[in-house]
Amino acid sequence: MxxxxxxxxxxxxxxxxxxxxxxxxxxxxxxxxxxxxxxxxxxxxxxxxxxxxxxxxxxxxxxxxxxxxxxxxxxxxxxxxxxxxxxxxxxxxxxxxxxxxxxxxxxxxxxxxxxxxxxxxLLGGYAEKVPVYVAGGYYEEGKGLEELASEMEHSVSMGARAIKMKVGGVPINEDVERVRVVREAVGPDVKVMMDANCAYRVYEAIELARKVEKYDLFWFEEPINPDDYKGHQLITQATSVP
Missing domain, CATH: 3.30.390.10 (Enolase-like, N-terminal domain)
Structure with missing residues (x-):
């Protein structure tokens, strides 16, 4: 062929x-x-x-x-x-x-x-099912906390057991509130992840991570530039959020 x-x-x-x-x-x-x-x-x-x-x-x-x-x-x-x-x-x-x-x-x-x-x-896989998550929680004109919560509730209603939301586009305390609203909307049994798309400096990422620890985040994706290995080490050492 x-x-x-x-x-x-x-x-x-x-x-x-x-x-x-x-x-x-x-x-x-x-x-x-x-x-x-x-x-x-x-x-x-x-x-x-x-x-x-x-x-x-x-x-x-x-x-x-x-x-x-x-x-x-x-x-x-x-x-x-x-x-x-x-x-x-x-x-x-x-x-x-x-x-x-x-x-x-x-x-x-x-x-x-x-x-x-x-x-x-062909790749040697054997599992008939794999865990997935629904990515969303983008910032959008006219989209407030109520709309964010409704979006995440809808994802869970479709069967999602894990969801990911965006952070880094508003002041840190506003994102903390967004994370709180999402956790309350989906309940304690759904995994919640947040993704900053490398928007933060190290100290900002640490501040956000510490403030949302109580909301049981499953992971914090791309807090800073992926090539900043030392920065990632500092963030990991400073918070319990993976």
Whole structure:
């Protein structure tokens, strides 16, 4: 089996209201779909997430990477990844990495279809179920504490046993109040996580974490820049929130 074509299709549409997290505003929603075709009529699809605000950049990167994909055996996922992962051009984060991830997902989709097996079986998985969480709690114009609580209650009513909310977009004490409202809305048996999208400095992250310890947070995601290893150590040592 050989790969005959690869392309990225971008779908973008405006949100009714922009949403934001601790760092960024998202006026649009979208999908970036990597499609890979083979000479045996099997096609794979993968999602290259997180590039909705720069789809033209994603398409250019996809076209550049096409030379490392077309003509290859789709089962050679490690080889293809290695050839795309050029140290001087590709880092461990950013749009290029996200496009490569979409390509890799599409290749595994082909492998699953060709083998007539779900991909988790090809990877050696055995569990029929995995724990999931619902991500939400974004900041939005006109969205107060009551609306935030209703959103989280709705997620739980659909069966969610874990939810994640955004922090870092308002003063710390306001976020403490938001966390309190969410915990009260979902009850003590639902896991609650918070995600700052790297919005804080170390001392700010410590202040927030200490103030919400009593609300039994399951984790505190991306409090600061991911490369600040010492900062993460200081936060970990200063609070009981994971």
């Amino acid at each position: 050989k790969i005959t074509d690869m392309r990225m299709e971008t779908y973008l549409w405006p949100r009714t209201k922009p949403i934001r997290n601790g760092m960024y505003v998202y006026p649009n929603a979208g999908l970036n779909v990597v499609r890979i075709d083979t000479d045996e009529g099997i096609s794979g699809m993968g999602l290259a997430g997180g590039i909705e605000e720069a789809p033209e950049v994603g398409k250019v990167i996809s076209e550049h990477l096409r030379q490392y994909v077309v003509g290859q055996d789709p089962f050679d996922t490690e080889k293809i990844w290695d050839e795309m992962w050029q140290p001087k051009l590709v880092g461990r984060r950013g749009i290029t990495t996200r496009v490569i991830s979409g390509i890799d997902i599409a290749l595994w989709d082909i492998k699953g279809k060709a083998s007539n097996r779900p991909v988790y079986k």
